[in-house]
Amino acid sequence: MLPFQAYQHAFTAHLRDPKRHDKPDGVNDQRMRIYREIVFNNFLASVRACFPVLSQLLGKRRFGKLVRACFYAQPFESPLFADIPKTFVDYLQTGTLPNVDIPAFAAQLAHYEWVELAVSRQVETHHDATISTQITTPDGLRPCVLKLPEVHRLLDYDYPVQCISKKNAHPTPEATFLLVYRTPDYQVRFIQLNVITFQLLQQFQANTTSALDHLTTLAHSLPHLPAASIIEFGLQTLHTLHQQQALCVKSPYPLLETLPL
CATH class of the missing domain: 1.10.150.690 (DUF2063)
Incomplete structure (x- = not known):
């Protein structure tokens, strides 16, 4: 030296x-x-x-x-x-x-x-092309590929961290799921998720396929719940997230034959 x-x-x-x-x-x-x-x-x-x-x-x-x-x-x-x-x-x-x-x-x-x-x-390393047509109904998302942009984050905590404050300094432990995302005008927003929606969004990070295929996969993992209800509720949830600019909608995906529900 x-x-x-x-x-x-x-x-x-x-x-x-x-x-x-x-x-x-x-x-x-x-x-x-x-x-x-x-x-x-x-x-x-x-x-x-x-x-x-x-x-x-x-x-x-x-x-x-x-x-x-x-x-x-x-x-x-x-x-x-x-x-x-x-x-x-x-x-x-x-x-x-x-x-x-x-x-x-x-x-x-x-x-x-x-x-x-x-x-x-965070700097985006690439920009995903999205379809120009506005998806106006939940059913319109069925053939679409949905993606979480790379700057968005799925978070899970053991405490409701978003509720902690000086007035709430002793929170009870509780599994908490959040989506943190950035709008095109660089506004950072937080959404609290339930565990099923959290699991669904994790699937988007792992695989590229249509919204309907993701929901079908999710339904098979939850056999105690009616599959049709999961798909209907899931499409509504995804449509809301899309309207909030939390999900990127890419070009329609060729619908593959799904397993019987």
Whole structure:
């Protein structure tokens, strides 16, 4: 390691964890203290801005202690301030947290708060061509290929994270399914799903086929429910999601012969 590299390593190590790493020789103590405060306060501000609910629930002292522990321990791979919140989410998900009294749902709440930023910033690697004809009825979706654009996200949590607030700081564990999507004008929106709709949308991510074929497959996985009802309700649900701009509708798919219901 070259001398200037060794100096940089010692300098940054001291900034992140001054209790474990001495400052480099020849650096003024007062200036180093000011620099430590500026760097950490900028880091703290970037984190707090993305997690208003979690920071309010924990309070200034506990939240600051948790952020400082992340600042000490978590590796950083990006020089961008906008990527700092993801580092904090990753840290909470490691499970190796400091001795800070935080609720069991903290990591999931943080992920929920961060995902809006992630979806708003994500760059699409390709754009799917969609049909120009507006689908005006649920039945019109039967032969169509429906797809979740790559920037949209299906999320499942053990807590109703979207309901957590300072007034609801002790939620009961409950399986929660969400769709986070971005409209063409870059508005990020959230929709709560039931487990069946969540399962159906997962099928869209895994396979390319018509809406009717997906619903037929779903019906076969739920033999205790009337297949015709699943298909009718499913088409209505998909049509609503399409109208909300949560689903991408591609060209009609040649309807294949489906298994008997």
